[in-house]
Structure formats: C-alpha cells, structure tokens
C-alpha cells in the first residue's frame with residue numbers, strides 16, 4: 200500500500216488520457232439535456248455531478264484507504280454536520296454534543312430541541328461522554344476540539360456508544376483525513392469542514408460526510424437533495440485540486456505548530472498553552488495513540504494576560520494575519536473572545552500555523568510577544 204501523501208496526489212482522478220487535463224474541469228450544467236430517457240447517474244444537478252463524484256471518491260479514499268468510504272460533499276462544514284444530525288435524529292431521540300466544540304453547535308442545539316430531540320452535552324476530555332450515553336441515538340465528538348484542543352478517545356467512545364446502540368460521528372476538521380482516520384477507529388461518520396486545512400487556501404467553503412455504511416450515506420445524500428445544500432462545482436474542483444498538496448501542507452503546518460508551541464512554552468506571560476503535538480500537553484499521549492505520526496494539526500491555543508495584551512500582540516505580528524478560520528497556507532491568529540461564542544478568557548489566542556518556514560514564524564511571534572510586553 201502506498202503512503203497517504205502519494206495517494207492524495209492521485210486520489211479520485213480518472214485514468215490519464217492524452218491531451219486531457221489530469222483533473223477534468225468543473226461541470227457547471229445544472230441539468231443534462233439528453234435525448235430520450237435520462238440514463239446513468241447524472242440527470243439533475245442537485246442530485247449529483249461528475250465533479251463531486253471525483254472529489255467524493257478522493258476523500259473517501261483518504262478517510263478510509265483500506266475500504267473507501269461513501270462520501271457526500273456539501274456546501275460547507277455546517278451543511279455536512281446538519282445533514283448527519285437531521286437525517287438521523289427524530290423527535291424523542293437523544294443526542295450527545297460536545298460542550299466545547301465549534302461555536303455554532305449551541306445554535307444547532309436550539310434547533311434540535313425545537314424538534315423535540317433531547318440534547319445532552321459533555322466536555323471533550325475525560326470520558327465524560329460515557330456518563331450521558333445511555334439511551335442516546337447519536338454521539339457527536341470533535342477531536343481535537345476547536346478552539347480548546349482537548350482530545351477524546353475515539354475508539355473507547357465508539358465501543359461504548361455501539362454497546363448502547365448509539366451511532367458515533369467525529370468532526371475531523373482540525374486533523375484532516377491525513378491526520379486522523381475516525382472510521383478506522385470505529386466511528387460511523389467522519390464529518391468535516393473542508394473550508395479549513397483540507398483545501399488549505401482560505402478560498403473555498405466546503406464540507407463532507409464519510410461513512411462505510413451505504414444506507415447511512417443514502418440518508419445523508421437524501422438530506423442534501425432535500426435541503427439543496429450542494430457544493431458548487433468550482434469549489435469542488437478547487438478542493439480536489441488542493442488535495443494533491445494536502446500531505447505537504449499538513450506536515451509543514453504540524454512542524455510549524457510544534458516549533459511555535461515549543462517557543463511559547465518558554466514565555467512566562469503565556470498561560471493555558473495547548474497543542475496536541477507538544478509532549479507536555481495533557482492530550483499528547485492520547486493524540487499519539489490515535490492520530491497519524493507527527494500530524495497533530497495546525498492550531499496552537501494559548502492565553503495572554505488580558506484583552507489589551509492580546510491585541511498588542513496581534514497588531515505587532517508581521518507574518519501573521521489577524522483573521523478567523525484556520526488551516527490555510529498563510530498563518531492567522533485571532534483573539535477568540537471577540538466572537539463571544541466560546542468559553543475562553545479575554546486574552547485567548549487561537550493561532551493557525553501556515554506553511555511559512557517555522558523559524559521565520561517563531562521569530563515573528565517572539566518579536567510580537569516582546570513588543571506586546573510594552
């Protein structure tokens with residue numbers, strides 16, 4: 200079996216043809232005007248599209264190399280998350296969501312509850328999910344969690360959930376399929392925002408759901424068709440094109456994140472430093488067990504003493520944009536409390552490491568920390 204960097208270069212591509220592009224261009228037609236009866240898979244553009252088919256095959260191969268997963272691409276990560284939840288939960292069901300996951304989950308919770316679905320929450324770390332699993336239909340976990348970077352044991356939670364008849368979905372946004380393979384660890388769904396590290400250039404919104412179960416994939420696909428949360432052909436094509444460099448980006452970002460976290464660990468004004476690749480991190484041992492070697496993601500989280508200190512730091516950075524989102528080739532950082540959705544201190548910084556040379560990035564951060572001391 201080839202390495203996943205090698206696989207990513209060719210994943211989902213058709214056999215090469217002389218004088219044809221390696222990745223055929225995006226198919227934009229909304230529907231197909233075929234003479235006679237519609238035949239074959241491509242009839243109407245909300246159902247399926249050849250550009251998605253290739254991308255979905257590629258992601259399915261990366262999420263599950265030994266047994267390619269059924270994959271359904273979406274217009275965004277939120278569309279993918281909603282598709283799993285709303286296609287599988289019914290009135291009277293119970294679901295467990297992370298208490299410290301992506302900041303839109305509380306809005307999802309309100310919507311689920313309005314449909315008569317019981318929502319329980321549990322923090323990512325410490326196996327707290329086990330205490331609220333009984334009778335649940337679905338366990339949703341996000342690991343590493345955004346922005347706090349706690350990690351949970353996918354295998355252990357999946358075994359416990361399955362023993363109680365519950366399905367398990369993992370938000371794999373931060374790790375990407377080259378950093379973590381939730382389906383191999385027992386999850387039923389691997390779900391992600393492709394907007395982040397998967398596509399990596401900060402120019403595409405995309406999401407996907409991967410599962411090995413054809414019926415579960417069909418339910419998710421029907422949800423996509425019903426709400427029409429379909430990915431644009433151009434976005435799908437750009438995403439597929441970006442996969443060839445995923446391994447390079449993931450490795451470089453992880454190396455930069457580790458270098459940055461190591462430098463930050465030496466600063467007295469930095470508290471609450473988290474990065475799963477850092478040996479001193481509370482999640483490191485578990486991350487080593489379940490993530491792919493050296494691929495602990497691009498995010499480093501930490502706190503500066505207060506809001507003003509954090510703002511001085513962000514202003515003093517020269518190689519890092521003060522911007523939200525993460526996973527792009529350019530480093531970005533933001534004071535997360537400005538959005539109000541996460542339970543984080545005012546000086547909390549979520550730092551997304553790009554593909555710059557780690558030594559340049561570390562020098563820039565150290566200079567900005569010095570400047571922020573005033």
Ligand SMILES: Cc1ncc(COP(=O)(O)O)c(C=O)c1O
Nearest residue numbers: 275276277301345372392394405
């Ligand atoms: C962990 C995680 N999951 C899902 C999402 C939602 O993705 P999208 O913005 O593509 O809808 C985000 C967005 O930041 C995220 O960080």
